[in-house]
Each structure stands twice: as structure tokens, then as C-alpha cells.
Amino acid sequence: MDAPELDSIEMELFVQALQKRHGHDFTQYAPASLKRRVHLLVDQLECKTITGLTERMLHEPAMLPRVLEGLTVPMSDMFRDPAMFLALREQVFPLLASYPQINIWQAGCAHGQEVYSLAILLEEAGLYERTQIFATDLSDRALQRASEGIYPAQEAQQWSRNYQAAGGRRSLADYCSAGYKLLKLNQRLRRNVTFAVHNLATDGVFCEAHLILCRNVLIYFSNTLQNRALSLFRDSLVRAGFLCLGVRENIDRSPIAQAFVPFSEPQRIYRLASHLDDIAE
């Protein structure tokens, strides 16, 4: 048996062990990326093989958070894909403005960069006071970081450029205090944010949302799991509610996708179709 085949067996056992020992279900993740991350963990933790990693994960309780962090990679940026945030500001917010109370669910919020980005946009649009943001992620460590809102200062330049390109009206510096190495987002920005653990693979509907952002999370899922997450979004959205995915995501393979009509195709902003004739349009 050659190395890649052995590798697949070890991967399967690792995923099973993670599920049986700790209850975390990665069985429906897209294999190529998951395997890559597992191998990175094997290297970082200096285990010789995936089986070596499995053993440590089973026997050393302290390993679990480390493994989860390695498997989820909470990587994000402020105002990533500025054109998408510009579209939110110019096209979606004016429609949300008609609701007396706005609920936004941000699924897979990682270290929170997008949460603060959204809060800033809402603030500038005068909508933040009546908005509630639910920011969720699988990883409680990531959520902890998200609530702190502290990031490496070296990101500031790129993020400011993104903010301007997203139609920012002020200066990003107005929203954070920057030191030599770190910058901290103004904590007033999270006054209407609730951080909570939620797993898109296993948990259910928990709110009624006018807008859901779930960017660059479903790319790690198999078609089956992508479909599950999309049905969760469908069931969580109000009539004609909005869904934003990452700019390179493709939902054509998902049967549930027909519940959504493109609102801005290039920015991957969709709207829940309320009637079948909406779909036909």
C-alpha cells in the first residue's frame, strides 16, 4: 500500500476519533483542505504521523483546543473584498432600514474582523442602534479573540485601504487605538454584538435574521454539509432576507440553492425567494 492510501486511512481514523472522543464532527468537511490542515498540525506538534496526532488527541485533554484551532484556522481581515461591503452599504442597508429592529447573523466570524467591519458600516449608516448582531463560530477560542478585538498593527494599512474602498466615510483610525504592535477596536462597537458558539454542522436555527453573512466558511464543507448550512440559513431568514457568501463561493451544487435569488451575483449576495414565481424571475 502506498503512502497516500495509508494517509487516507489515518485521516479517517483521526476524524472518527475526534468525533467519538470530543463530539466534534468533521466527517463532512471537504477532504483536501482538511487533510492539509491535519498535516500542518502533525508538523507543528512534531508528531511523526497522523496516527501520532490521533493518539495525543485521545490521551492528552489539553490537546483538543490546539487541534480545533489547527482544523478551523480562524483567518480573516477587516473589509475583505471591499466591493462586497460597498454593496452592503449602498444596496442592502437602504432596504434593511425599513425594519424597526434589524437582526444580523454572522456565521463563522473567526477573530471578529468582519463583525467590527459590519458594526462600523452600520454606525455610519445610522442603523446600528437598532441592530443586533449574533456573531457565531465553532471555536470558543476564536470567539474569545473576537470579543477582545485586538489585532496585529501591521494589518492597519491594508485594512484602512479596504475601509476606504468599502466607502468608509471617516478614517479607520477613528475606530481603534493603535500601539506600536497592536491595534484595538473601540469596544463601543460591540455594544450590540452577542458572541456565541454555534456549529453549522450540528446545531439548529436560533434566531430570525434579516441578513446572514457566512463568508469563506462553506468552502471547507462537502456539498452535503454546504446544503445543510444553506437550509439552516433559509430557515433562519425573514421573508426576502439577505445572505452573503464569500466572493468565490459556488452554491450551484446545492438543491437548497434555488431558495435563494441572486441580488448581487459578483458579490455573492442573495435574497431568500419568498414565492416560487420569485425564483422564476
Place this chain on the structure above:
Amino acid sequence: MTTPAAIAIGCSAGGVDALMTLLGALDARLRQSVLVCCHRSDAMDILGDVLGRMSVLPVIEAVERQPVQAGVVHLAPSGYHLLVESDLHFALSADPRVNYSRPSIDVLFCSAAEVWRQALIGVILTGANADGAAGLQRIRELGGVAIVQSPTDAEATAMPQAALDMAGADYCLPLPDIAPLLNRLCLGSL
């Protein structure tokens, strides 16, 4: 030798010109899937159009969850790593940069190597960093063929040199000779 099923190409600085030359000289009868990872700024969204005009084979941007097509050049989209699943569909990843790059050639080459093994040809062209070297090594480990542009012929030498240092190569040639070699390897005596 196994008939190649796919060709994976990596490049960065100077890569657009090199790709135009290479893709322009491929044989229109090729049925191999061609996967290209070229480092570029997000602003270079027109890369597909530019290459499409010169290329003999159709050029499209790889779309996640879509099948890898025969006789088509698939470009890695900017801002994401491109991977291939064993069922021959594309996957994207927003993981951190590898070798300061996203898309990273190493990420693409490693996943393609696992999928096609001996039936994969890896090509490293001009470029200014060491991305691709580890990927090319993985391709060779799993029995694939490695082609590297001669560093002396490359606009930027660092990438082909790093690939040669780490992985070595089955062929090390100036750019104009690479497409004819690919045609020969892929079409045999056809």
C-alpha cells in the same frame, strides 16, 4: 510511462509573459487538464482574459465544486488557495498565505500530486520567491514528472532555482522548449 492526465504550472514575477508563450504553443489536441497558479495582485482580475487571447486551449478561472475539465486551462482565482479533490473537483481555501502567497503553488501542487500521482506533470517557470519548490518535490515523490525553466533563461531566477535546489527536475529547459516537450509527453508519437 503513464500517459499524463494533468499539467500543473506555477510562476510569479514575469509569469504572465511566460504563460502567454507557453500556452500559445501547446497543441490544440491536448486532452490534459492544465492548472495554473500565477501569483498576482487582486487587481489583476483580467489575467484570464489576457491569457485566453494567447492560449490555444480555452482558459477559465477554476470554480469551487466544479469538475476539472479535459483540454482546458484552469486559473487559480486570486485571494484563495486552489486544491483538487480526489473526485476531480476543485476546492478553495482561505487559509493563511503560504510563502507569502495565496494562491500558493505548493498548495496546488501538493493536492494535485496526491490526485494524479504519476499522471501529473509539474512545471515551474520564472518567479521571485521559493513557492512551488516543496510542491514540485511532492510531485516527484509520488512519481510525477518535473519540468523547470532554466534559471538563466527566466526573467526572475529565484523560483526555478529554488525548485531545482529542493526538488531537482526531470527536464530543465529554456521557455521556448517547454511547450514542445509538453506536447510530446502528452501526445506521444500521435
